[in-house]
Amino acid sequence: MTLPEGKKVYFASDFHLGIPNRASSLEREKRICRWLQDIRSDASHVYLVGDIFDAWFEYGKVVPRGYTRFFGKLAELTDQGITIDMFTGNHDLWMRGYFEEELNIKVHHDYIEREFNGKKFIVAHGDGLGPGDHKYKALKKVLRNPLSQWLYRRLHPDTGIGMAEWFSRRGSKHGNSIVNFFGEKEWLIQFSRSELKKKHIDYFIFGHRHIAIEYPLSDNSMYVNLGDWIEYNSYAVFDGKDLRLQYYKG
Ligand SMILES: [Mn+2]
Numbered sequence: 001m002t003l004p005e006g007k008k009v010y011f012a013s014d015f016h017l018g019i020p021n022r023a024s025s026l027e028r029e030k031r032i033c034r035w036l037q038d039i040r041s042d043a044s045h046v047y048l049v050g051d052i053f054d055a056w057f058e059y060g061k062v063v064p065r066g067y068t069r070f071f072g073k074l075a076e077l078t079d080q081g082i083t084i085d086m087f088t089g090n091h092d093l094w095m096r097g098y099f100e101e102e103l104n105i106k107v108h109h110d111y112i113e114r115e116f117n118g119k120k121f122i123v124a125h126g127d128g129l130g131p132g133d134h135k136y137k138a139l140k141k142v143l144r145n146p147l148s149q150w151l152y153r154r155l156h157p158d159t160g161i162g163m164a165e166w167f168s169r170r171g172s173k174h175g176n177s178i179v180n181f182f183g184e185k186e187w188l189i190q191f192s193r194s195e196l197k198k199k200h201i202d203y204f205i206f207g208h209r210h211i212a213i214e215y216p217l218s219d220n221s222m223y224v225n226l227g228d229w230i231e232y233n234s235y236a237v238f239d240g241k242d243l244r245l246q247y248y249k250g
Contacts, residue, residue: 001115001116002116002117003044003116003117003240004044005240006042006240007042007043007044007240008039008042008043008044008237008238008239008240009043009044009045009046009047009116009237009238010039010043010045010046010047010235010236010237010238011046011047011049011123011205011224011226011235011236011237011238012035012046012047012048012049012226012229012234012235012236013048013049013050013051013052013087013089013125013206013207013208013226013227013228014049014050014051014052014089014207014208014210014226014227014228014229014230015028015029015032015048015051015052015053015228015229016051016052016053016054016091016228016229016230017029017032017052017053017054017066017067017070018053018054018055018066018165018168019054019168019169028229028230029067029069029070030069031229031233031248031250032070032073032229033069033070033073034248034250035233035235035248035250036073036074036077037073038248038250039237040076040077040080040082043077043082044082044083045082045083045084045085045116046077046082046083046084046085047084047085047086047087047123047205048084048085048086048087048105049087049089049123049124049125049205049206049207049226050086050087050088050089050090050091050092050124050125050126050127050207050208051089051090051091051092051125051207051208051228052086052089052092053067053091053092054091054092054165054168054169055091055092055161055164055165055167055168055169056091056092056093056094056095056164057094057152057160057161057164058094058095058096058097058098059153059157059160060153062157063098064161071102071103074103074105075102075103078103078104078105079104084103084104084105084106085105085106085107085108085112086099086105086106086107086108087107087108087109087123087124087125087207088107088108088109088125089125089127089207089208090125090127090128090136090140090208091168093109093140093143093144094143094149094164095107096149109144110124111123111124111129112124113201116238116240117240117241119202119203119238119243120199120200120201120202120203121201121202121203121204121205121238122192122195122201122203122204122205123205123206124205124206125206125207125208126188126206126207126208126209126225127140127208128140129187129188129191129206130186130187130188130189130190130191130194131187131190131191132187133187179209179210179211181209181211181213183215186209188204188206188208188209188223188225189215189217189223191204192204192217192221192223193217196217196218196221200220200221201221202220202221202222202243203221203222203224203238203243204217204221204222204223204224205224205226205236205243206223206224206225206226207225207226207228208225209225210225210227210228210230210231211225211227212225212226212227212228212232212234212245212247213225213227213245214244214245222243224236224243224245226245227245232247233247233248233249234246234247234248235248
């Protein structure tokens with residue numbers, strides 16, 4: 001599609017709302033709301049690329065409490081006509097209709113391809129893509145299975161959501177540890193390279209690794225990892241011509 005003059009596409013991931021504690025998460029939530037407020041004047045599309053919540057489990061009639069300001073701001077943007085797409089991450093893969101119904105946000109469980117102003121994008125959270133990670137890929141199959149989710153929903157929400165939070169925190173690698181970037185050994189770089197053999201893609205945009213990086217794959221193709229909002233407050237913006245990583249200072 002062609003972006004209207006002056007309009008931009010924004011990408012951010014790994015807010016991990018909910019950790020490490022209520023006060024710190026609330027501060028981060030407010031910062032994210034300020035960012036959304038700042039970009040609403042020139043945003044055409046906003047992609048929230050997974051791990052937005054540190055834990056999320058949705059029942060038919062019940063969702064986790066909290067995040068009120070964030071939801072309110074998202075609603076303001078979609079009501080205004082900004083398109084928001086959300087991806088499930090490895091921390092919040094259990095979404096089943098709430099975001100579509102309540103906030104008019106499309107939720108993606110797999111990678112998507114998009115074209116803006118003739119530039120081609122692949123966007124995904126990034127968990128389980130590329131070679132390796134077999135244990136996680138097997139676990140993901142179980143977690144995404146409708147029967148497992150149905151069974152899990154038989155648990156009382158206080159128990160079910162409580163357990164989801166507990167597992168999520170336990171599995172968390174981030175916090176204060178420094179994450180290393182392995183260059184060509186990165187699974188997501190390998191995934192990008194194998195896609196490039198099939199077709200041209202200008203920008204591969206992922207979250208998941210918590211590394212804010214622009215990594216050229218060739219003269220006209222780039223791998224971008226969106227970083228996170230725990231360490232970096234980083235996001236990518238496509239202005240109609242080029243895509244750049246930026247750091248929110250507000
Ligand atoms: Mn994450």
